[in-house]
Amino acid sequence: MSDRIGGLHHITLCTGSAQGDIDLFYKTLGMSLVKRTLLYDGGAPIYHLYFGNETGDPGTLTTVFPFRRDGRKAKRGAGQIELCSYSVPKGAVPYWKERLTERGVPIVKVYERFGQQIIQFEHPDCGLNFELVEETADDRKPFVGGDVPPEHAIRGFHNWTVLTRDNEDMDIFMKDAWNYRELGADGAFTRYAVEGGKAAHIIDVHLQPDARPGSWFYGEGMIHHGAFAVPNLDVQHQVKLEVEGMGLTDFSDRKHRGYFESIYVRTPGGALFEATHSLGFDVDEAADRLGQEVIVSPQFRDRRDQIVTELNDPFELN
Numbered sequence: 001m002s003d004r005i006g007g008l009h010h011i012t013l014c015t016g017s018a019q020g021d022i023d024l025f026y027k028t029l030g031m032s033l034v035k036r037t038l039l040y041d042g043g044a045p046i047y048h049l050y051f052g053n054e055t056g057d058p059g060t061l062t063t064v065f066p067f068r069r070d071g072r073k074a075k076r077g078a079g080q081i082e083l084c085s086y087s088v089p090k091g092a093v094p095y096w097k098e099r100l101t102e103r104g105v106p107i108v109k110v111y112e113r114f115g116q117q118i119i120q121f122e123h124p125d126c127g128l129n130f131e132l133v134e135e136t137a138d139d140r141k142p143f144v145g146g147d148v149p150p151e152h153a154i155r156g157f158h159n160w161t162v163l164t165r166d167n168e169d170m171d172i173f174m175k176d177a178w179n180y181r182e183l184g185a186d187g188a189f190t191r192y193a194v195e196g197g198k199a200a201h202i203i204d205v206h207l208q209p210d211a212r213p214g215s216w217f218y219g220e221g222m223i224h225h226g227a228f229a230v231p232n233l234d235v236q237h238q239v240k241l242e243v244e245g246m247g248l249t250d251f252s253d254r255k256h257r258g259y260f261e262s263i264y265v266r267t268p269g270g271a272l273f274e275a276t277h278s279l280g281f282d283v284d285e286a287a288d289r290l291g292q293e294v295i296v297s298p299q300f301r302d303r304r305d306q307i308v309t310e311l312n313d314p315f316e317l318n
Helices: 018-028 093-102 168-177 233-245 298-310
Strands: 008-015 032-038 047-052 061-066 080-088 107-113 116-122 129-134 156-164 181-186 189-193 202-207 222-229 260-266 272-278
Touching (some): 018 047, 093 107
Antiparallel strands (some): 032 047, 181 189
């Protein structure tokens, strides 16, 4: 099977309120608000907000569905991505510990995994956990928002961590279906990577046999899926054929997501993975005005003004 799955592209979270996400990702972590649009699935108008670097490059994009207004709560647990970890420069953890504390963001722990210093913290509005990982070999440009000094700023993703109760089949999937290679283990964590394991090309699988199963439906308080880059639609189609040829037929047809063409597979470990090809964020908004207008998804286009009013999830950037 050919090497065709690339690095981490974007991750999608089901959170609480839009303001809570603005406060954490935009104001505290220094991400740019790249897009304001709506959830493509279903009929209820739910925001889909995109945070990342200034241009929303793959490997930097955290997207959120603020689901509190829908009233549905999700259960975190096995069968999900449990952690989204971002890359920061060596020595940045003390700065972030002080900044997060000052802004009321709960710190879960400061620890070491795979020889790297990590600070883990909690989303104050919905309880999801995130990490900042000190990475010496990440030369991507720093994020520029939130008055975070460039020498401490986030560069993009470092890795994601999948929580599973049994890693045997997930190990086969990561190697044979997703062309990621095992780099080693640290306690209950097994690390897989492409391109030698540079930042935004790493998946950790966390084995916890007694973990309770997590939700797969949309609801506040869970990471819904993680998307991986593929170079073109022909390769994406080949991925689907090859993975289904392994007997893993829980694979969606191609879905148009406005800025991506995407296919989704339920992995043996339970986590939902996406293979996606970017179409660009300037297809419906000028490059120098990204994130300034609410772009409605097709099912709402004929009543845009009404839908924007019905969203009833206001937020302020200042």
